[in-house]
Amino acid sequence: MKALGFTKYGDPEVFEELELPKPKASEKGVVIKVLAAGVNPYDGLLRSGAMQKMRPLEFPIVPGSDIVGEITEIGSKVKNYAVGDIVIGHPAIGGYSEYVATPSYNVVKKPKEMTIEEAAGLASVGITAYYALQVAKLKKGEKLIILGASGAVGSIAVQIAKEQGHKVIGVASSKNADYVSALGADHVFSYDRDDLSQVLHNKANVVLDMSFGGKGSAEGLHYVKRGGRYVSLTSLPENADEKKVKAIRMKRSKDMKDKEALGYLADLYRAHKLQLKTAEVLTFDLRGVIGAHQLIDKKQVAGKLILK
Ligand SMILES: NC(=O)c1ccc[n+]([C@@H]2O[C@H](COP(=O)([O-])OP(=O)(O)OC[C@H]3O[C@@H](n4cnc5c(N)ncnc54)[C@H](OP(=O)(O)O)[C@@H]3O)[C@@H](O)[C@H]2O)c1
Structure with missing residues (x-):
């Protein structure tokens, strides 16, 4: 089968078309013919070599943890799926391929109305947003500030938090303020227009930092009330202890099940309560993957x- 990967780290141009053996389904797994794959900033880190110490892998490396496709083979112990089902998958790696083998607990059926493009981009960001909110453990009536509310993860977190009945203040750039309002945020402030240290001072019980690379963390601590929580996907603010703020760096744990998060998101979509934004669709070939990684790098x- 064909796959798009690389045999050395470097710029997007290191990608090449590879010929690899077609994978087989394990007893509890499925093989999916990939119809579309999502490209994440993480894939760019894999390609550049920035992740090589943290996640050593052998070449060739084929990135891709977000896919949508058709099941072509099922393992002997797999229930609830059949050949021909169109599913959203979250394999650990290898999504930029014609076929992917993955355990069936990493897949859910695609809602009929969801487009292939929307489905291809959902898994990583959706699962991250879903579990970040669980880690935040919001209680009824608590106020939540989401930094990076316009981003791929943040935009889904806004919608889940609203569905769960919380009051949400979103922070994004001014050009995306209307978009964040349309997602349901109660108030939106912009890091490039408003004086956040003024308007958000001690406003929230919980800050969820989903900004790119934790850009909000230096300031964000001022937005949390004493005794509150600061949950970040990346970096944490210093001096959280002084304010008795619990600072939590979100990490995946084995209790966080892809199927639970993806099932929840699929139901939310079916109920017309989840908007998903596609930036660009590129062709699933060498030119497309290089173009996508050039964009990711920017x-x-x-x-x-x-x-x-
Ligand atoms: N994608 C994933 O599945 C995943 C999983 C785990 C962790 N992460 C990490 O989580 C972070 C967000 O990922 P993403 O995929 O959602 O990224 P993204 O789509 O690029 O979103 C980034 C967000 O950060 C905001 N932002 C940019 N500059 C800012 C600044 N100076 N101050 C405050 N906010 C700023 C952006 O606002 P505007 O666009 O409105 O400027 C946008 O809302 C990244 O650091 C990523 O590595 C991502």
Whole structure:
């Protein structure tokens, strides 16, 4: 089968078309013919070599943890799926391929109304947003500030938090303020227009920092009330102890099940309560993958990049 990967670290141009053996389904797994794959900033880190110490892998490396596709083979112990089902998958790696084998607990059926592009971009960001809110353990009546509310993860977190009945203040750039309001945020402030240290001072019980690379963390501590929580996908603010703020760096644990998060998000979508934003669809070939990684490296992508 064909796959798009690399045999050395470097710029997007290191990608090449590879010929690899077609994978087989394990007893509890499925093989998916990939219809489209999402491209994440994480894939760019894998390619550049920035992740090589943290996650040593052998070449060739084929990135890709977000896919949508058709099941072509099922393992002997797999229930509830059949050949021909169109599913959203979250394999550990290898999504930029014609076929992917993955355990069936990493897949859910695609809602009929969800487009292939939307489905291809959902898994990583959706699962992250879902579990970040669980880690935040919001109680009824607590106020939540989401930094990076316009981002791929943050935009989903806004919608889940609203569905769960919380009051949400979103922070994004002024050009995305209307978008964040349309997602349901009760108030939106902009890091490039408003004086956040003024308007958000001690406003929230919980800050969820989903800004790119934790850009909000230096300031964000001022937005949390004494005794509150600061949950970040990346960096944590210093001196959280002085304010008795619990600072939590979100990490995946084995209790966080892809199927639970993806099932929840699929139901939310079916109920018309989840908007998903696609930034650009590129062709699922060498040119497309290089173009997508060039965009990822520029860090100015609004929405998900999809290879189809
Ligand atoms: N994608 C994933 O599945 C995943 C999983 C785990 C962790 N993460 C990490 O989580 C972070 C967000 O990921 P993402 O995919 O959602 O990124 P993204 O789509 O690029 O979103 C980044 C967000 O950060 C905001 N932002 C940019 N500059 C800012 C600044 N100076 N101050 C405050 N906010 C600023 C952006 O606002 P504007 O666009 O309105 O300027 C946008 O809302 C990244 O650091 C990523 O590595 C991502």
